[in-house]
Amino acid sequence: MSNKHLSPVMGAERIHSIDVIRGLAIFGIFFVNMPSFFAPVLYLNPQDWWSGELNQWIQSTVDIFAQASFYTLFSFLFGFGMILFKERAIAKGYSFYPLITRRLFVLLLIGCLHAFFVWHGDILITYAVVGAILLLFHKAKPITLLIWALVLVFVPNLFLGGMMFLAVMFDPELSAVMYNEQLAHKSAEIYAAGGFWEITIQRIQDWYYVNNVVSIFALVITLLPMFLLGAFIAKKKWFEGRDEDIKKVKILWLISLVIGVPMKLLPYYTAKNAATDYLQDTIGGPGTAVLYATSVVLLMRLPIWKKLLSPLAFVGRLSLSNYLFQSIVCTLLFYGYGLGLYGKVELYTGFILTIVIFIVQIGLSYLWLKKFRFGPFEWIWRTLTYAQKVDIRKKAIRE
Template sequence: MADLAPVPRSEREPLLDVLRALALCVVVTDNVMTTFSGSSFLPKTSPDYIHNEGLSGMLFRLLMGLRSMTVMSFLFGLGFSIQLTRAKDSEVTAMYLRRLTGMFALGMCHIALVWWGDILWIYALAGLVLLPCRKASTRTLIGIGLALAILPRAIPLIPFVGTALVPDETAIRQMKESMLAAIYGTEHGPMFTAHLRTLFYVHVCNLPWFLPWLAGRFILGFVAGRHRIFENNGANHLPLFRKLAIGGAFVALLGGAVRITLMGREMAPELKFVVRLVDDTAVVASVAMGISLVVLLMQNARWQRWLSVLIPVGRTPLTTYLSQSVIATFLFYGWGLGLARHVQGPKAGLVGLAIFMVQIAIAGAWLRRYELGPLEWVWRTLAYGKRQPMRRQPRSLEQVV
């Protein structure tokens, strides 16, 4: 195998960068609609409460909930499998562990300095599951990956399990009240305390199911990378993507129909468990459909040209993700412009889209001068254990698309 080295820019698949960018668009829209604007922390009776049981809450779950995280974690697993094929086993193991360590450290800095909702540190923990996957068969990995992608989130709905895993309503209500006060306030001390409290109840308490849930998506991405289904923008496997688009649409619509039918009804614990399984199956199916549609669109020259506008963002995902938190907290928190008092729920999603549009322009301008985004450079330097080149050489100043 080749010596351990980053994938050259000329060998990157544009499709993967487009998928990554589209996921980041949903990430910022989702996060602004829910947490940065404070809509997730409002009382359930508030008309702007994003997770309500009415039509708006149902549409949010059907169109937004968990999709971006599914795509990003899938691409994470795929990226590791690509790297694995390029280097010796011992080298890639050491590099991968440094990569996870660097990701964990960046996540901790993100939490301490900006925002409680960082996902990087959890990705770093869940990513350990990919190391033993290298020697497993594809059939085994698909079975384990699908089971972990669908089952874990339903486990807390089992009565005796839920009692142990889920905090009581009083603790959750107090957490939401403190977080909302911190968003509206101007003091960094109370904000930091509220962030840590929210981190504990939203992320730490959910790790027993969240880690395997993420791991399942990593494994499915690993399998896709092992079989190189996205090479040549997916053109080598178009029949597969057509089947995934049709099948994914059917399952996603069926899951949506189940959710609409049961909307507003009181459900027994057993039915809640089944509905949660249907929901997560629909999430996986809708993501498979969405990815497949992008693959099929990328076969058309005009669509490929339009979608290629997103590539610079897909090449700077870490910088894009972390800068979204900086921009959004400044816009919505009381220490900045304080928009959370005036713009919440779906209206805030438009602000998220505006943030993403600005990031497209910034990423494109940056990559015309530099090989990597600033935080990608830090992460790659940590992963490879040596300083990486940053400024682009004159001979490599090809147009960024």
């Protein structure tokens, strides 16, 4: 057949545990993102915005189990996925660079539309940029990827964490400098009562507040090592469920447990300040991300856990659509051009709402996948990546 056709990964070619991990990442990211949909936590310490024991308990729970663990987990999956994408393109006889360039550019485009017209907390732009940096490493040997990942996680972050400890010794109130009460109340007023264009201007300002030139270095040293680690695991094929690899996954699980959990709890058994918060996120976050990923791979080997965790795979297979769905639904609930509930919701209400919306997403994803091969935004992404229309309907599959 002379007319080659590059189709998306389907059916048996998919790694089921990766879809489950992806679904788990979407769930965890939602817990972290939810407060910023309805409160100005970008500019304020959440403890200054919500009072009450239940709210504080929810804040601590999300901080320990989710904060900095799931966007790093998704970064891991992105690196993993890029290697699979490359292997598949080459196996089909296609040139990798035009495909991956289009793939990253379309992701950047979707990220810009999301960040500037839906919600300021977009991560897709950053993934597209760091994904372009990952291209410098895609030919590297697995051991090279691993060394770079470990160096980038530990060297700059331990150095900066140490410098922060010194700074905190001289100025214990250092972390308060990051907050701005005036900006918090201004943004809260606009999101609660503003029209679409007024909110859009605020959205752009909020996006730039986090994604300015100064923060690029911090984003790269946070996300790039997880991209590299994901690429390492993909090249080693440790997550494909082969019996001979399970011992390696167990060792990885143990290492991530020993590193991730103590660092994640650091502000709770020492002192909560800018330094401990920084190490909690930059070392503890990636550590627990790997812990979650390896836990899923190991648990999916047990029939009862496979049954319990499998519904996450429905969300994971439509991860881009589900991520954007969360933003669209929540901004319509909370922003002035929607129901206008911004600033009127307690943290514990948002926590419950996160679970309810995610359960709905599992159901909708299941129903969608009965008729379609992939989600609406995945379809747009693939069609533009392959520069040809990819049929979304299941009945179109041909051997």
